[in-house]
Amino acid sequence: MALLFFTQLLGESGREWLSYDRGLIEAGQWWRLITGSFVHLGWWHLFLNEMGLAVLVLLCPQPLSFAVWIRRLLILSLGMSLGLYFFVPSLNSYVGMSGVIHGLFLLGLVPQILKKDLIALGCLLYLIGKLAWELFSGAPVSDESALGGHVVLESHLFGTLTAFAYGIMFRVYKRTEIISLK
Structure with missing residues (x-):
């Protein structure tokens, strides 16, 4: 959370230097695939x-x-940005952590569900329903006017899909990754 606050303090110039920008990524500024989320x-x-x-x-x-x-x-x-890069070629720029946060919710809720946490199950069902609704109906106009820009709903989907793959790869859905990086 502190990192996000710090990057906001960098202002417009920091945002321009760190944002996901398709043209600049193609020109070799690969870090933007990660930093655009921050x-x-x-x-x-x-x-x-x-x-x-x-x-x-x-x-x-x-x-x-x-x-x-x-x-x-x-x-x-990285996974969310690569999803945007390869599957949303019309998207030229992106900033924000919401796609990553959707993925973090999946990674956090599934282990809770495996412990029989019904609240976590309800939250996961809400997350899946929210993704489906967004992809079907789009972002509310009020969200975009409040944020001051277009809501890239595909980031939510690609963040969640990346988390699903991450969970399988690092066995999050079978055990917790509390201490090690195994």
Whole structure:
């Protein structure tokens, strides 16, 4: 959360230097595939993503090592951005953590469900329903006007799909990754 706050303090120039930008990625600025998730359209956009992270921690209380958090953030950011790059070629720019947060919710809720947590099951069903609704009906106009830009709903889908693959690869759905990076 502190990293997101810091990148917002960099202002417009920081956002321009770190955002997902298709043309600049094609020109060799590959870091943008990861860093675009860590910058926001403005303070309200940042606040909404920070609240999403706070709710995540409350709903998914399993302790994770710092290394696991970093690994999750990097892989989810990269996978979500690669999904946008290859499957949404009309998208030229993107900023925000919402796609990654959707993925973090999947990774946090499934282990809770395996422990028979019905609240987590309800939240996962809501997440799946939300994704389906967004892809069918689009983003509410009020969301886009509040954020000051277009909501890239595909980022939510690709963040979730990346998390699904991550969960299988790192066996999140069979055990917790509390301490090691095995």
